[in-house]
Amino acid sequence: MTGENDTPTAPRRGLSEKRQAITRAARTVFGRDGYSRAGIDAIAAEAGVSTRTIYNHFAGKELLFRTVVQESTGQVGNAQLEVIDRHLAKVTDLESDLVALGLAWVGSLTAFSDHFALVRQINAEAAHLPKDLLEAWQAAGPRRAVVELGCRFGGLADRGLLDAPDPERAAQHFVLLVGSEITQRSYWGAFPLAPAETEELVTTGVRAFLRAYAARPAH
Structure with missing residues (x-):
């Protein structure tokens, strides 16, 4: 298993799976809390990843929400x-x-x-x-x-x-x-x-x- 400090050189499949975990978690959190109240920390906890991992895939909360x-x-x-x-x-x-x-x-x-x-x-x-x-x-x-x-x-x-x-x-x-x-x-x-x-x-x-x-x- 890969760790949360994966670099951009990690296998493509691993990155894709993490991105999917992030977007699934974000959909849950945004659906529960709305855009304004949802926090990156809550999304990271829901996805089982670090906040750094989220920022490695998305520049910020607005881009994640749009996606x-x-x-x-x-x-x-x-x-x-x-x-x-x-x-x-x-x-x-x-x-x-x-x-x-x-x-x-x-x-x-x-x-x-x-x-x-x-x-x-x-x-x-x-x-x-x-x-x-x-x-x-x-x-x-x-x-x-x-x-x-x-x-x-x-x-x-x-x-x-x-x-x-x-x-x-x-x-x-x-x-x-x-x-x-x-x-x-x-x-x-x-x-x-x-x-x-x-x-x-x-x-x-x-x-x-x-x-x-x-x-x-x-x-």
Whole structure:
């Protein structure tokens, strides 16, 4: 095993593992304490490394926070894109497929609980965080997923299944109708709702979405 005083000549694998341990620990600490209150000492203790090791990998707390936000958001964003593809690649029953999509979408709150703990802190401290960091977070995750969902809704509109002149706006509405009440009532997944309650909220959200966007039969 290598010690905490490794120099830059240590094996690449060892450095990579330490970096991963640091970012995992930082995500936990930032998600628990927020950016302002989180300290490098606490992150080092969580990671099982020295503070010097952290500074060997990251110039300071802000860079570490930016890295954690970007990497965590990218991971969740990739999972959301996979969910979209899985449920909308071949639509056979529009309402059922959208309900399945909605359930998988809100399921990310518990599947990635450490990430959404971080999101809670970002929202709480937004006024004190650099705007470019907030924009990068949105671009790497929420906005990217909505753009992809909008593209899929555009395809459903081309098939005559949806009436969505602005597919990306329709995607925004879908996310709000399906997920916003669950997000608020669970406090971004901190207190998950019962499965039956979640399914009811998703189903009613999908039906509201379809009342607005389902294509009407031609007369």
